[in-house]
Amino acid sequence: MAYEEGFSIEKNSVEGAKMSASQDRATTANLTYDELAGLKAERELVLLIGPAHPGSGHMKIKVWMDGDIIQRVDPDIGFVHRTTEKLSENRLYIKAIPIVERVMLPDTINANLAYVIALERLLGIEPTPRAQYLRTLTSEINRITSHLYGIGLYGIFLGSSTVYMWAFADREPLIDLLEEISGARITYSYIIPGGVRWDLPAGFKERAETVLQYMEARLKDYEKIWVKNPVVMDRTEGVGIVSKSDAIRLGITGPNLRASGVDYDTRRAKPYAAYPNLDFNVPTFSEGDCYARLLQRVEEIEQSIRIIRQVLKDIPDGRIISDDIYSKMNPLQKRMYEMKHRVMFPAYMASMRPAAGRSTASVEAGRGEIFFYLVSNGDKVPFRFRWVTPSFLNLPFFTHVMVGQHLADLPAIYGSSDYFPPEADR
Amino acid sequence: MTAASRVITGITFTTDEAKRIFEVEASDGAHLLDLATRLKAAGFDHCLSVTAEDLGDRLAVLWHISSYTNKELSGMNAQIRLIVSKSDNVEVPTLTGIWESANFLERETYEMFGVVFKGHPDMRRLLLPDDFTGKWPMRKDFPLKKTPWRVQK
Amino acid sequence: MGGGADGVAYFGNLEKVSKKAVSFLKKQGYVKSMINWGDKFSLWPVHLMTSCCGTEFAAASGPRFDLERLGFLPFGGPRQTNLIVIEGTTTLKMARSVRIVWEQMPAPKWVIAMGACAMDGGIFYDSYNTVPARDIVPVDIFLAGCPPRPEALARAVVMLQESIVKNRPPAADIQVTAAPATSGSKDVVEAVSK
C-alpha cells in the first residue's frame, strides 16, 4: 500500500535499535503473563514516520506504539520553517505579500487577504465595495481549489489515485479562472492595500458560470465514486473521532472544527470583505470523524459555489482601488488605470509608513482561521509581524486524535486533517 | 488613537475597534493567571496565538484569545499582555493549564524569544533543529544573513 | 563448438564466451545507448517534498500536465528511484533528510533543483534556517521560477533526458558542507554562517 513507503525506522535512534523483532521473540518465549505485562513498557516501539511524502509530508511524526496501537504521538515539525516572521520584519510592508503567499501555496489569496486586511487596518484605508466583492470572489475560488487539493491528497493517503487525478484535473479550470483575473497560476499577489490589482476581464462571468456548472456536475460524480464509496466509508467512518468539547479545548480550527459540530466560521464571527452582504450556510457535522471531515470539505465547496454565484450577480460597479491610493498615483498610472482597469503600484507602496499602532486580523482560509497581529512603530518595516496559520492551530489534533488508533489508520487520520506542513511551519 | 474601553466580567479592555485591538495588561505572573482564569470563565475558550515583542530592554509576552462558543465574544481577538524584563531566559507562568491550545504556541515562543513558560508540560524546541546554535532568532539583535547566495556553477 | 547426439549444442566455456560477448558489445556502443534510452524514459523521482514548490510538482503529476508520459513517475521508496527533485527551500532540518535520501538512491542518479529557492534562496535568501540545495547534493538541472509552472518542470525533465541521451554523466558528488544525520547538524549551521 502506498503509505508503507513513508515509514522508516531510524537506525541510530536508541529506541528503534532496542526493538529488534527477533530479539523480542527469543526473550518472550518462556515468560509468564505477568512478566510479559512487565515487559510492556520495554516493548514500546517507536516509529519515525516521514519526512518522505506518503504518510506524512514535510514533517516527521514520532509514534510510540504497543503492538499496532498508537500510545503517544509527537509531531516533529519545522522541516519547512522558513522564518517568514523574521524576514517580514526586515522587508518593506508591501514585500511581505509574496512571503505570506509562499507559505500557503494552495491557498494564496486568503493569506494575501489576511495580511492586507491587517495592514489596511494599520493604515486606516477602506477598500472600495467592488474591491471587496472581488476579494470575496477570488477568495472563494481559491477555497475550492484548496479543498480540491486536500481531497486529492486524501485520495493518495487512502490509496486511491483516481480521486487524486480527478481532483487535480478539476482544480485546473478554477486555477485558470484565477489566472485570467490575476495573471499568475498560483501566486497571485492580487490583493493590495486599498483594493485589488486587476478588474474582471470581459466575458468572465459567463466563463465562471460554465466552470461552476461543471464543478457542480463533478461533485455528483465525486459522491458516487469517492464519498459514497464503501471502501472509503469503511476506512474513515468512526476513525479519528474528535468530540466537540475536545475540538474547542485543543483550539482546532476551520473545517476540522466544524466537522466536530462547532458552528464557528470566521467569515461569520469576524466579518470581512463582502461576506456580511452575502447569504451562505456554514455546514457542520456532529460526528467529528474522518468521514465527517471529508464531507465537510465537499459541502464547503457547494457553499463556495453559491457564494461565487451571488458575488457575480451582485458585484457593484466602481473603482477597484480606494481613493487614498488612487490619489497617490502619477498621471501615467492614472491613465493606465482608466484605460485597462489595472492598478500600477504608486511609489507610495514602497515607502509606506503606517502610523505607530497595532492591529489584528482574522480570515477564514481553506484550512481554517489565519490570525495576523501587526505592530508598526512608524518605520518602513513592520516592528512585529506575527501570524498564525490554520495548520499550526490544527497541530494538537495529531497528538490528541491518533492516540488509541491503529497504525494503519494513521494515514487516514493525517490526510483527513488536510494538514499542509509549509503552512504550519511558516 | 481613540482610547475606548470595554468591560467583560469586571476586566477592562483597552480597545481600538477599527484596528480590532482588545487589550488587557497583566501586572505580574499572579495577576496574569487570575485574569486568564476569569476570562476563561467568561467564555474565551481557545488561544489563537502566543507571542512576544522585543521592546529593547524588556519583552512583552502576548496571549491572543478568542471564543468559538460564545457568540458575543467570538468577534474579538482579545489579547493579554505581560511585560517582563529581558534576559537570556525570561520566565513567565504558562497558560496551558487554562487554555490547552496554547501548548504548541508557547513552545514556539520559547524557541523564538527565549521565554521559558514555567509549568509548561513539554518545554522543548519545536520548529528549529535540536542542535541549532543561535540564540533566540526572533529577538531584534539576531542577525540575518547579509549577502545573498550566488550560483557558482 | 560441437554437436551432441541428442540435439544439444555445446558452446565451450560459457564464462569465457560471455565475457568476450560483453566486451564486444561494449565496443559497439549499442549497449550504452540502450541503457541511456532506458534511463531516459524511466526517470522516477523520489516522492520527497521539501517545500511549497511541491504543489506544482503535484499538479505536474496530475492529468493536465501528465509528466508520466515522459516516464516521470513519483515513487515512495528511494531505492527504486533515480531522480530527486528538490522542490524549493531546504531548511536545516530538511537538508539532512535530502542528503540521506540521495545517498540511498542507486547510481546513476540525477538531481533537479526546482524553484528559485533551490537555486539561490529565492525570497528566503537571507533566512537563518535555509541551506542552498547545491551545498547538499550535486545538482544537474536548475529550474527557475517561483514556483516554476508545471510546463517548466516538464521542460527540465526533457532537458535531463537530452543530456542523458548525449551520454553526459550525472553531476559529480560534492564536498558536503551541509552534512547528513550521522555527523549532526553543527556542520549545517557552519555552512550557513560561513
Ligand code: SF4
Ligand atoms: S521557489 Fe517559490 S514556490 Fe518554490 S519553494 Fe521557493 S518560495 Fe516556494
